[in-house]
């Protein structure tokens with residue numbers, strides 16, 4: 373039996389999200405994982421609100437990533453996995469805000485013994501997004517702008533970019549500026565109308581790469597010749613986020629066909645199509661956390677039953693924290 377959070381009505385989570393119980397059977401080729409921890413982030417908030425392009429209808433379970441324990445391998449023929457093993461992963465479609473999932477073994481990565489489960493759960497979606505986004509920038513050196521450098525994805529991106537040797541610039545408000553600076557970014561306040569001019573003069577003509585979640589077109593003017601923008605989202609603060617995401621993805625896709633200086637990075641798509649690469653990246657992130665070369669946000673644990681509170685914390689949590697749902 374699994375218990376899963378189910379969005380039955382978009383909007384207020386205390387009214388529209390309910391626990392749904394159902395029997396979970398090991399479908400062919402799938403392992404059953406008992407989930408112990410799962411992160412709650414901005415994508416879940418958007419999905420519960422009805423504002424997430426990839427979940428346009430009610431009746432789904434939010435949550436992209438998880439840490440858990442392998443409970444059943446009856447239907448899996450060949451695999452190195454073992455019953456009782458601790459694993460983590462990202463699903464190509466949502467569904468991890470649940471007590472159990474049936475998952476393809478190719479989606480899971482072992483969690484190193486020395487890594488706490490709640491800490492491991494802060495990483496899969498956000499850190500994998502940051503790491504792939506940086507690799508999509510293409511250049512191996514130069515200057516990199518990270519929009520929202522004190523946010524969940526941004527703070528991982530700053531760490532990866534610093535480790536790769538980029539000169540790192542980040543946008544942040546006063547709220548998250550301190551965190552972005554501590555991680556090593558030179559911070560520009562995105563409320564300052566002249567922040568792009570300041571970036572242009574600090575970089576002598578523009579950055580070599582940018583990771584952006586705002587969909588800003590103006591950002592194109594802050595790029596050095598052949599500099600590349602990697603879009604991870606299109607949060608343009610309009611009330612029509614689903615529409616702006618759809619048009620933004622389309623525009624970025626078309627733009628890429630004409631000039632390859634704008635790319636999209638979607639981890640659900642990467643997980644669906646580039647599984648081995650995704651697993652390698654997640655495994656290397658766990659190694660980095662285990663040896664201390666990467667710093668995870670502080671995990672703020674919330675019980676599974678307090679889902680509305682968990683979502684509330686995820687929207688207003690302190691910089692450098694991540695909301696983690698703890699399953700019963």
Ligand SMILES: NC(=O)c1ccc[n+]([C@@H]2O[C@H](COP(=O)([O-])OP(=O)(O)OC[C@H]3O[C@@H](n4cnc5c(N)ncnc54)[C@H](OP(=O)(O)O)[C@@H]3O)[C@@H](O)[C@H]2O)c1
Pocket residue numbers: 413414415418497498501519520521522523524525526543544545546547548549562585586603604605606607637638639640
């Ligand atoms: N493509 C993918 O696979 C993927 C994966 C995960 C997440 N995402 C998406 O990526 C976006 C960011 O996710 P997240 O979890 O990192 O969110 P987050 O933790 O809320 O961080 C977003 C950051 O953006 C900053 N920000 C707000 N308005 C801004 C503006 N106008 N210009 C520049 N920065 C601004 C905020 O800074 P202040 O707090 O200082 O205001 C905040 O720290 C979301 O849309 C999410 O859905 C995409």
